[in-house]
Amino acid sequence: MGMTMTQKIMAAHVGKESVTAGDFIEANLDMVLGNDITAPPAISEFKKMGGRNVFHKDKVALVPDHFAPNKDIKSAQQCKIMREFAYGQNITNYFEIGEMGIEHALLPEKGIVVAGDVIIGADSHTCTYGALGAFSTGVGSTDMAAGMVTGKAWFKVPSAISFVLCNKPQEWVTGKDIILHIIGMIGVDGARYRSMEYSGEGVAYLSMDDRFTMANMAIEAGAKNGIFPVDHLTEEYLREHGKRKWSSYTPDEDADYDKIIEIDLSQIRPTVSFPHSPDNTYKIDDIPKISIDQVVIGSCTNGRIEDMRMAARVLKGRKVAKGIRTIIFPATQSIYLQAIKEGLIEIFIESGAIVSTPTCGPCLGGHMGILAEGEKAVSTTNRNFVGRMGHHTSEIYLASPAVAAASAVSGYIDTPENLEVI
Template identity: 60%
Template sequence: MGMTMTQKILAAHAGKDAVRPGQLIQAKLDLVLGNDITTPVAINEFESAGFEKVFDSKRIALVMDHFTPNKDIKAATQCKQCRTFAKRFDIDHFYDTGAVGIEHALLPEQGLVAPGEAVIGADSHTCTYGALGAFSTGVGSTDMGAAMAAGETWFKVPSAIQVHLTGKLRPYVSGKDVILTLIGMIGVDGARYQSLEFTGSGVGELSIYDRLTICNMAIEAGAKNGIFPVDDVTRAYVEGRVDRPWTAFAADADAEYERTVEIDLGAVDCTVAYPHLPENARSARSGADVAIDQVVIGSCTNGQLADMAAAAAILKGRHLAPGVRGIIIPATQEIYRSCMHEGYTDIFLDAGCVVSTPTCGPCLGGHMGCLAAGERCVSTTNRNFVGRMGHVESEVYLASPAVAAASGVAGHLCHPEEVMNK
């Protein structure tokens, strides 16, 4: 029996000709990632184990993105610990205020992830990099600490679900709508410890940013990872970014999948995940009675320049409804600068929004947009659990940048056509 794309990458990194679902392997790593929340714990474990050196200072990335610029003394202390560690071991890829970006947008942008590589990160949304044809997954801080020293870690080889895509996206529909639709179909545990492997003619209709968004939220279906085949879209993105050889892996024709999920992209409409789970997927057209207090457009899920462009197209010449707060967060410094050059920043400010430095802050209810009791937010982030963005009695509605921007203008949850056709 043949192997899936994920299984092939894992076999190569384990030095084996083949692996099978359920098999325990030890695999070498191309990159180990941590952020300002998870890295301090990993450093503590690293030091308590008595490690004296890292496996490769060029293959560790530490990104200070969650609570920076430092929101309080605890955040400042955590970042100081990371800075000290990075300086001690000459970590090449240390990103702090002024050079930082939201980690899962920053690493692909900087060419730190390439097709065929194996990446772990002490952040659950590390699965984002499957969009580039890499195996990437989130781990705990203890595993990160050990991996920084050893350069390898263990995995149980996952089985796979094939997501077969056909058709083309309709206007205003994006990768966010596709992944919310998929999670609505299979549930938040529908792919538990499995690989979501995307195939079919529809793959070529998705931009690299659609793919990054889709893989980012693979974990919201319980998946170990999400992964797309390497094609011309992938190659165009990594060209000029990745400066090292890489290998494109492809699933065998007789690869074994637990099941196949069929999605016609042409049938996907703008979709919203209602509180309090990403699987509560409904049409954006059914939200007229859902008045909102805030919109957040950004995060590792939807903070790319394409996302900023989608929001700007809706907000241009329009203003947020009275009482609605708008928070725009470009995911990296480069995207922030591009927003200024493209005129998006002026559009956002004219619409009554604030534009923030790159940060994860509001996504996890940390800072820069926490919600009070009874407040509702339409957010382009990835989770809407109870209390995720603030008070336990607040509500988060997950949506695309186009839906979030349109909802901000309308003052209630709505489809972009409702705003654009006026």
């Protein structure tokens, strides 16, 4: 039986001709990632293991993005631990205030991760880099520490589900709507410890930003990773951003999949995930008028330049509804600068929104957008668990930037299709 894309990458990183689902392997790592929440305990474990030097100063990335800019003394201490370790180890890929960004947008943008890599990160949304045709997955801080010491990690080779995408999405339907649709279909454990492997002619209609969003939320279906084929669009992105050589892998014709699921993109409507689970999804057409208090547009899921452009397209010439706190977070400094150059920031501010430096703050209920008791938010982030963004009685509705921006204007969950043409 043939191999999937993920299995081929894993085989290459253990020096074998083939691996099979269920095999236990120790793979060589191309990148080990940590942030200001997960890296400090990993650094502590690194020292307990007797680590003196990281295995490769170019293959470790440290990004303080969750509680940075520091929201309090404890978060400042966490970042200090990272900073001292990064400078002490002469780590190349350390990005702090002024050059930082949300880690999963920053690393691809900097060309630090490329197609064919094996990447671990002490953050569950490390699976984002599968958009580039890499195997990337989240791990715990102890595994991160072991990776920094040895340059290796143990894996059980995952089986896979094949998602065959066909036809072209409707206007206003984005990668966020597609992945929410899929999670709603298979459930939050529907791909548990499997690869979500995308293929089909429909992939060509998805931008790289769409693919990053879909790979990012593979974990919300319980997947080990999500992965896209390396096509001309991927290669163009890698040439533009990449500093390293890459390797592309294609699945064998007789690759063994647990399931093959065909997705007709033309039939997907703007989709919203209701509290308190990402698989609690509804088409925009089936949603009653639900008043909201806050809108968040950004995060590692939807803070890229296309997301900014889409939000600006909806907000241009309009005003945010009275009382709706609308917070927009470009995911990196580069995206922020591009948004300034294109006049998007001016549109946001004139609409009544505020714009923040890159940070994960509101996504995990850390800072800069905490919800109070009983409040409701439409957010382009990735999770809507109880208490995720604030008070345990608050509610989060996950949506695309288009739906989030339209909701900010209307004051309730809405779609750009319902707004007056300007």
